[in-house]
Amino acid sequence: MHHHHHRHRHARGESRGDHFGGFGHGRGWGRHGGGRHRPFEQGDLRLLVLALIAEKPRHGYELIKEIEQRMGGVYAPSPGVIYPLLTMLEEMGLARLSAEDGGKKLYAATPEGEAELADNKAGVDAIFARIDGAREMSAGGRAPQIIRAMENFRLALRLRMERGAINEDQALAIAAAIDAAAQAIERT
8 A cells, every 4th residue: 555655646746757867868057057068968968079089080089079079168078978988989899990190099980980970961060160159158257167067067967877877875976965065055
């Protein structure tokens, strides 16, 4: 009986869950956060990185700097986002290590990666258009550091969720990090 009651209560709370689900799918930040500065969802960043290594082989740090520069400093993906992404592109057969440059791995697009870009040309063009828009808006001066950090946080969390199951210790550690950040912000 108690179990049934619990399930009923959960069903009533479902609309609230859906509301937060919007954030989980990356669509919520722009609307509810009040900012139009939501440069990338994870699939977009993957296409952007692929497009940049298709232009010329690059290593992770170079990609971070290139994206930051193209976006006028509004956003720079962190190494914790870029390196797993490069590994994922490599595992998907879309990128390959083209060389090692003084210990740095240079990545290039494979023919499959080029085909992926061609298949998603409209998406890639839209991403570059958004980058141009974000760069123009950054001239308006809305705390780019905060926007960059928020994007980073969202992507890092999503990448970690996609990597696989999170055990209780890991969940507690992630929650503690988020809580600590929230408390630090409240004290600012």
